[in-house]
């Protein structure tokens with residue numbers, strides 16, 4: 001089932017996942033804010049990425065470079081010259097289009113005549129310091145990659161790294177996109193999760209393939225349906241100015257197959273350019289082989305917002321339970337914004353409330369858990385299903401006598417009675433295994 005984007009947008013708003021930015025002023029086009037649950041979800045996506053590409057490997061280092069850089073960076077990287085979209089305007093209705101998006105010669109909206117294509121640079125220009133003159137112009141970075149390239153020697157030497165090794169970074173990027181849209185799919189401010197992996201020339205094709213496989217698997221491991229994921233090779237005419245080859249990992253979004261992540265073989269383009277422009281030696285000396293070279297670079301570049309959106313869409317399900325619609329976000333436990341919700345069956349019984357609050361407090365020491373008594377139990381379950389909470393704990397009248405609570409699983413709606421003593425360990429076990437654990441006996 002492919003869910004319509006409108007359903008996702010409305011669920012996101014209703015449940016505090018994603019809000020329209022500056023909404024009280026009527027918003028600003030295609031700009032979104034992550035709400036209390038969205039910030040958790042996106043953080044979990046970024047953490048899963050960092051764990052997989054930094055912690056679980058012995059050939060990676062992390063970095064957090066600044067958004068503003070010396071503008072010479074953008075001269076060297078080619079972005080000042082080539083980071084452009086060809087645009088055409090309709091002479092009649094004045095609408096503006098990306099040339100790449102047009103099938104016909106006339107305006108798609110009114111059929112009017114179009115202007116010649118003009119280049120439009122996608123970088124946001126800004127000024128540093130008190131004077132707004134050409135000497136103080138700089139740009140908001142359109143990719144995080146350049147912060148990695150200019151730190152290549154620092155990281156390699158200070159961390160005593162031998163090639164092959166890579167640098168990972170998560171951070172904001174900015175592009176003055178002509179056609180933003182499709183919710184958080186294409187925005188002007190977004191977060192990237194980028195890797196620059198430095199290899200010996202000649203081994204680049206092999207490393208390229210390895211990273212394609214590795215990154216494809218990451219989405220599957222986090223629960224994306226295999227049928228909704230595919231690879232698409234770029235034709236040579238489509239390649240970015242720096243790329244030797246490039247493949248996109250695409251996801252079947254509601255608007256069709258679209259890029260989730262690009263993996264490019266950037267050759268030695270960037271390091272060579274920066275070496276030339278900065279007049280610094282950015283080559284690598286291989287001690288063992290007594291060889292000096294400029295490394296090739298494989299770049300898996302993912303969007304944190306696009307990945308988050310894909311996980312949301314892929315997890316969305318509607319079911320009929322006893323004639324009623326049940327909406328579930330079947331997110332993998334690692335990604336779920338809230339891991340456990342503790343719910344009292346009766347909110348006017350102080351002993352039940354106290355027991356529930358105390359369990360929630362214990363859970364909070366380990367992960368994101370909530371206490372909620374703002375509705376009837378049926379509604380509370382539905383609310384938690386909709387935001388993908390894997391487990392609910394219900395404290396009822398009997399719990400006070402037998403010191404047991406009910407644990408309910410989101411996907412199967414199965415319920416088990418578990419002693420209050422040890423319920424925290426029990427839930428942690430279930431979360432780690434990704435399923436309801438049967439208690440012995």
Ligand code: ATP
Pocket residue numbers: 143175177184185186187188189190191192259260261262301302303304305306307
């Ligand atoms: P597109 O063709 O969709 O504009 P791109 O090929 O320009 O993307 P890259 O430069 O390869 O994108 O950027 C790497 C990743 O960064 C993309 O795969 C995507 O996940 C993310 N990304 C790029 N532009 C945006 C944007 N405007 N909004 C949200 N995410 C983006």
